Amino acid sequence: MWVFLVTEIMFFGGLFTAYMVYRISYPSAFDQGSIHMDFWAGTINLVVLLCSSLTMALAVHAAQMGERKKIVVMLIGTLVLGTAFLVIKGYEYHEHWVDHNVPGDALFGIDPGTGQQIYQDPRHTELFFLMYFIMTAVHALHMVIGIGLVSFIAIESWRGRYTRYYHNPVENVGLYWHFVDIIWIWLYPLLYLISHHHATG
Amino acid sequence: MAETIVSSRTYIVVWLTLMALSALTAGLSWINLGIWSGFVAFAIASMKMLLVALFFMHLRYTHQKMVWVIALVGFFWLSLLLSLSATDYVTRNFLPVPGK
C-alpha cells in the first residue's frame, strides 16, 4: 500500500505543482480568492477529518487486539465523519455557486447582491477557484473511494473476518485513509489561509 | 508478523496535539504576519503531516526499513517536481528581454 501511496503523492503532486505555479505568478489574485472561501466550513472539515483519522487508527488498534465489535464501531465512526466531510463540502460548493465563484461562470466574481465585480483581477482569481474546485474534487473522489473501502472492511469485520493474526486489509485501508487526510491537511492552509482576512462565506 | 501495538492513549494524545495545531494555524491566519504567514502555515501543516504519518500510519513503529525508504522517496520526488518546476516560474522576467 505504501508503494501505491507513492503514486498518489505524485498524482496530487501534479495538482500541487499547478497550484504553486499560479500562486507564484498571481499572488494577490490568490489572496483575494482565499478571502472569499468559507473559513469555518474548511476548518470544521479539517477537524472532522482529523477525528476520522483517530477513529480509523483506533479501528486498526481494535483489529490488532482482536476486538471485533470495537473495530466495527470505530469504522462506522470513520464512515460517519467521512460522510460529514463530504456533506459540508457539498454545502460549500453550493455556496460558491450561489456567490458566482465558480470558474467558467460568465458572471464570475459578480456579487449577487450589489451586481459589482468584487475582484481586482477576476481572470486570475478565477484560476484560484479553478485550483480549489479541481483539487478538492479529486480529494473528494478519493474520499468517496475511501468510504467505499471502509464500508467494505466494516462489513468484513462484522462477519468476523479479521483477527489478531490477520488484519492486513484494515491496516492498509487505514494507510489510505490517513493519506487522504494528509492531503486535506495541506489543502486547508493552501486554500483557506492565504489571506489574513476572511469573509467567512 | 511481530508488530508493535500502539496504545489507544498514544493515539488520543496525538489527536489532541493535532487539534491544538489546527486551532493554532486557524487562529494565526487571522493575524497579519506579512511574509511569515506562509512559512508558519507550512511549518504547522508539516508537523501535522508528520504526526499522522509517524503515529497513525505507524511509520515510527515499523520493523521494515523499506517502508521508510518508500515514504521518503515519495516525498523527495514530489519536492523534485515542485522545485525544478519552480526554477522556471521564479526566474522568469529576470532578464530585460521579453518572454525570458
Next chain:
Amino acid sequence: MATVATPKVETANYLNTDFGIKSWLLTTDHKRIALLYLVSITIMFFVGGFFALLIRLELLTPAGDLLQAETYNKMFSMHGIVMVFFFLVPSVPATLGNFLVPLMIGARDLAFPKINLLSWYLYIAGAGLMIYTIVTGGVDTGWTFYTPFSTTFSNTHVITAALAIFIAGFSSILTGLNFIVTMHRMRAPGMTWGRMPLFLWSHYATSIIQLLATPVLAIALLLVALERLFNIGIFNPQLGGDPLLFQHLFWFYSHPAVYIMILPGMGVVSEVIACFSHKRVFGYSFVALSSISIAVLGFLVWAHHMFVAGISVYAALVFSFLSYMVAVPSAIKVFNWTATMYKGSIRMNTPMLYALGFIGLFTMGGMTGLFVASLGVDVHVTDTYFVIAHFHYIMVGGMVMAFLGGIHFWWPKITGKTYPDIWGQIAAATIFLGFNLTFFPQFILGYLGMPRRYHAYPAEFQVLNVLSTAGASILGVGYVLPLFYLFWSLRYGKAAGPNPWNAAGLEWKTTSPPPKYNFEETPVVTWEAYNYDEIPEEAPVVQ
C-alpha cells in the same frame, strides 16, 4: 528430416495444462498474461506502423498531395500515441518482464497475480478506446497534446484519446508495483540483490519510474480533458492560464517515460551479450547502479523539451546541464557491454545480432541527444527532423531491436520451439539496413532545416525523403518476416531443451516451456550472476 505426424508426449507445462478460452482470459499465470500482452502489443505495433507507412508515403513528394494537412496531423499524432503508449511503454516489461521476472528470481509467480491480470485488462480497455478514437476520426494534437491547441482549438477526439492513455497508464503503474514488490519479497534462497540478472535490475529501475512518473501524466491529461469539457482556463492564456504548465507536467512524465521505454531493452542486451560472449558481464555493479541512476537522473531533465517554448533562460541552463549528466550512466553501460565481449567466445546468433545493432544505434541516438541538449544547437534543430531521427535511433534502433532480440532469445523458453536461426539473421540484417536507410537521411534533413510534422516540404529535400521512405519499406519487410518464421516454428520448429543457448540464469534451469508453477521445486542459488564456471548442471533445491 521428415516431420513425424504421430502425437508426441509432451511434459506438462503452462501451455498445455489448462485449456479453453476462459483459462486464458481469466488466467493469473504470469506466463500466460505475458503472452496475452505479446499478442496485444504486436497488434498495436502494426497499427502504429500503418500510420508510419502513410506518413512516409505522403513524404515521397514535396507537395502535400496524398493527404490533407489536417489528416496528416492525425497520422503523426496517432503514430506517436500508439507507438509510445501502446507499444513501447509496455513492450518489454509487460511481455518479457512478466514472463521472466518470477522465473529469474526462482519464484512461482509475481507478488500480485490478479493485479497482473487487471493490468492487462486495463491495457486492453485503453487500447480499445484508442482504436475507437482512431476509427471515429482520430486526434491531431501530436502525441504531446500541447495546449492551448489540444484544449481550445482542436476539433478532434482529444478527450477519448487522453482517457485511453489515462487508462493504459494505470496498467503501467500496476505492472511497476507488481515488479517492485516481487523483487523485494519473492527471491529464491540465495538469490541476493547482487546475484540478480541485470535484466531484473533494469526492470526494477523501470518500475520505479513507472510508479513515480505516470501519475503526473494522469493529472496532466485529466486537466486537459477538464479544460475541454468545461471550458475552464487552466492552460489558456486568454483566461489567465499558462500553456507551459501543461508542458511541465506532461514532460515530467514523458521524459522519464523514454527511460521506461529503453531500460528494459538495456536489460535484454545485458543478458544477450553475456550469453553470446559466454562471459560474465563486465562491471556488473556498475551496470546495475547505472540502471538506477538513469531512473533517478531521468527525472531531472524534462524541461529540455521546452528550451524554445518560453521557459526562463536560467531554468534552461539548469536542465541543459542535467541532460548532459544523464548521458553518463548510459555510456557506462555501453562501455561495460563492449568490455564484456572482449576476449569472449562470440556466437553471432540472431539475438546477438540484435544486441549488437542496439549498441551501435543506441550510441548514435544517445550522442545526438547530447547535441540537442546543448542550448545553442537545440535552437537550430528543435522541431526539425534532426530530433525525429534522434529519438527514432534510440526508440527503434535501440528499443525495438532490443525487444526483437529478447523475443528471439527467449522464444525457445516461452514456446519450447526453436526457429531457423538463418531466417532470424536475415530479418535482423534487413531491419538494420532498412532502419539506417530510413532514419540517417533524417538527421541530414533536420540539420538542413526540414521541419517536423509538415506534410509538404521544399523540393530540395525530396531525394533524402525518398531514401527515407525506401528504407521504411525495407524496414517494414524486416518487421513482418519474424511473424512468418516464428509462427512457423510453433508448429514445425525443433523442440528446444531447457537451455538451448547455454545461457546463465534461473529461467534456463527449468523446462522449455516452463511448468505452470515455474519450477518443480524451489531452487537455491549458490552462484554469482553469469558465472559460467560456477553454475551447476542442476540447481540445488530447498530441502
